[in-house]
Amino acid sequence: MTIEVDSLPYATIVLHALKYxxxxxxxxxxxEAKGSKVKVNNVVPLAHEASPLSPSLExxxxxxxxxxxxxxxxxxxxxxxxxxxxxxxxTAIRLAQxxxxxxxxxATIVELQNVKLEGGCQNECLTxxxxxxxxxxxxxxxxxxxxxxTTVSLAAQRRLYREVVDFENHLDSPESDFYNAALAASIxxxx
Amino acid sequence: xxxxxRDWTTVSFEEGREALKEWREExxxxxEEVVELWEHVLSRSPSSLAxxxxxxxxxxxxxxxxxxxxxxxxxxxxALHKRFPGSSRVLRLQAMxxxxxxxxxTADDIYEKxxxxxxxxxxYRKRRVxxxxxxxxxxxxxxxxxxxxESFITDSEAWLQLSELYLAESDYxxxxxxxxxxxxxxxxxxxxxxxxxxxxxxxxGQENVEVARAYYEQALKFSPVDLRALYGIVLSCNTLVATAxxxxxxxxxxxxxxxxxxxxxxxxxxxxxxxxxxxxxxxNIMEAxxxxxxx
Numbered sequence: 001m002t003i004e005v006d007s008l009p010y011a012t013i014v015l016h017a018l019k020y021x022x023x024x025x026x027x028x029x030x031x032e033a034k035g036s037k038v039k040v041n042n043v044v045p046l047a048h049e050a051s052p053l054s055p056s057l058e059x060x061x062x063x064x065x066x067x068x069x070x071x072x073x074x075x076x077x078x079x080x081x082x083x084x085x086x087x088x089x090x091t092a093i094r095l096a097q098x099x100x101x102x103x104x105x106x107a108t109i110v111e112l113q114n115v116k117l118e119g120g121c122q123n124e125c126l127t128x129x130x131x132x133x134x135x136x137x138x139x140x141x142x143x144x145x146x147x148x149x150t151t152v153s154l155a156a157q158r159r160l161y162r163e164v165v166d167f168e169n170h171l172d173s174p175e176s177d178f179y180n181a182a183l184a185a186s187i188x189x190x191x
Numbered sequence: 192x193x194x195x196x197r198d199w200t201t202v203s204f205e206e207g208r209e210a211l212k213e214w215r216e217e218x219x220x221x222x223e224e225v226v227e228l229w230e231h232v233l234s235r236s237p238s239s240l241a242x243x244x245x246x247x248x249x250x251x252x253x254x255x256x257x258x259x260x261x262x263x264x265x266x267x268x269x270a271l272h273k274r275f276p277g278s279s280r281v282l283r284l285q286a287m288x289x290x291x292x293x294x295x296x297t298a299d300d301i302y303e304k305x306x307x308x309x310x311x312x313x314x315y316r317k318r319r320v321x322x323x324x325x326x327x328x329x330x331x332x333x334x335x336x337x338x339x340x341e342s343f344i345t346d347s348e349a350w351l352q353l354s355e356l357y358l359a360e361s362d363y364x365x366x367x368x369x370x371x372x373x374x375x376x377x378x379x380x381x382x383x384x385x386x387x388x389x390x391x392x393x394x395x396g397q398e399n400v401e402v403a404r405a406y407y408e409q410a411l412k413f414s415p416v417d418l419r420a421l422y423g424i425v426l427s428c429n430t431l432v433a434t435a436x437x438x439x440x441x442x443x444x445x446x447x448x449x450x451x452x453x454x455x456x457x458x459x460x461x462x463x464x465x466x467x468x469x470x471x472x473x474x475n476i477m478e479a480x481x482x483x484x485x486x
Contacts, residue, residue, distance in 0.1 A: 021222070021257070050358070050359050054393040055389050062483065068475065082327050084327070174460055175463050177468035179469055179472045181472070182469075
C-alpha cells in the first residue's frame with residue numbers, strides 16, 4: 001500500500017492540532033483510494049476532544065458525503081491528546097470502520113506524532129494505518145516532499161492555526177466554514 | 192465580550208488587561224495567547240496592573256507552563272515568591288513548574304506536603320490526578336479521581352473529568368453516570384443535558400436512545416437554538432423510528448418531533464448571511480439537511 005498526503009491536507013492536520021495543544025483532534029480525509037493506493041487531497045476538521053461522541057460525527061459524515069461534487073471520504077486523521085501518546089484511539093478506529101462500511105473498502109487512519117512537531121514543524125510527522133482483509137491494522141510511514149514541509153512550517157510560523165474551523169466550531173456558530181476555504185487560500189499563499 | 196483576534200501583539204494595554212481578565216473569569220485555556228499578550232503588551236508596564244498584578248502573574252505562569260515556556264514561568268514564580276514568601280499558592284505553582292519539566296517525583300513531594308498542611312483543599316489532590324493523566328496513566332487517574340470524589344462528592348469539575356476518562360475507556364454506562372452527577376449540581380445547564388444525551392445516544396440501544404431524545408428536548412428548553420440538540424433529536428428520532436418494536440403512535444410522534452427539529456435547523460441555517468463564509472458549501476449543507484427528513 002502507498003499513501004500520499006498533499007501539502008494542503010498535511011498543513012491543515014498540523015494546524016488543527018496546533019490550535020488545540022491540550023486536546024486530541026479528529027478529522028476526515030478526502031481524496032481517492034484505488035486498490036492499495038491512497039491519495040489524500042483535502043481534509044475536513046471535525047472535533048477537538050479525546051473521545052468525540054457519535055452524534056456530531058454522524059452528522060458531519062452525512063453532510064460531507066452528501067456533497068454533490070465532493071471528493072470521497074477515504075479515512076480519518078487523529079492527533080492524540082498527550083505529547084508522547086501514540087497508537088490509534090478507539091474512537092478513531094470506530095470512525096474508520098464506519099467509513100469503511102459506507103465505502104465498502106478499507107479506510108485509512110492518519111496519525112499525527114505530536115513530538116515531531118517540536119522545533120518549528122519542519123519534520124515529517126504523520127504516520128498511517130490501514131486495516132487489511134483480516135481486520136488487522138498495518139502501520140506505514142508517510143513521506144513528505146520538501147515543498148510540503150516548507151508549507152507546513154510557514155503556515156505554523158504565520159499562526160494560521162488560529163483560523164482553523166472544525167465541525168464542533170461550526171455547530172457552535174453555523175456562520176463558520178468547517179471546509180476552511182479561506183484557510184486553504186492562506187496556507188497556499190503563505191508558501 | 193472580547194472578540195477573537197489573530198494577533199494580540201498590537202492591542203492596547205487596556206484591551207489586553209480586559210482580555211486576560213475575561214479569560215480568567217471564564218477559565219478559558221488560551222495559553223499561547225496569554226503568553227503573547229503578556230510579552231508584547233502587558234509586561235511593558237506591570238505596575239500599571241496594580242491590584243491585579245499578582246493574579247496576572249499566576250495566570251501567565253500557568254499559561255507559560257502550558258506552552259513549555261519554563262523561562263517565563265520561572266520569572267513569574269520569582270516575582271510572586273518575593274511578594275509572598277512561603278505562600279502555599281506560590282508553592283503550588285512551583286510544583287506545577289516541576290510537572291512541566293517532567294520532574295514528577297519532586298512535584299508530588301510538594302503536593303504531599305501541601306495536602307498534609309491543608310487537608311480540606313481539593314486543589315492539590317486534583318493536581319495529583321492531573322499529574323497521573325499527564326503521564327498517560329489513565330486507569331490510575333480514574334482510581335485517584337474516584338477516591339477524591341468520595342470526600343468531595345459535589346465537585347462537578349471532577350465528575351466531568353471522570354466522565355471523560357470513562358469515555359476514553361469506551362465505558363459509556365459509567366461515563367453517563369458521572370455526567371448525571373454533574374447534572375445534579377446544575378440541573379438546567381443545557382450543555383450538561385446535551386452532553387448526557389450524546390453519551391446515551393452513543394451507548395446505543397432503543398432504551399438509551401429514548402433517554403437521549405428526552406435529554407435533548409430538555410436541553411432545548413434552556414437553549415432553544417442549540418444546533419447540536421436539534422441534530423440530536425433528528426438522529427435519535429430517526430433511529431427510534433427504525434427500531435422493530437415501535438408502535439404506530441410512537442412512530443408518528445418521533446416523525447413529528449424529527450420534522451420539527453429539522454425545520455428549526457433549516458431556519459438557523461437560513462439566518463446565516465449568504466456571503467458569510469463559503470456560499471457553495473452552505474447551500475450543500477442546506478440541501479443535505481433537507482435530505483435528512485424521513486418519509
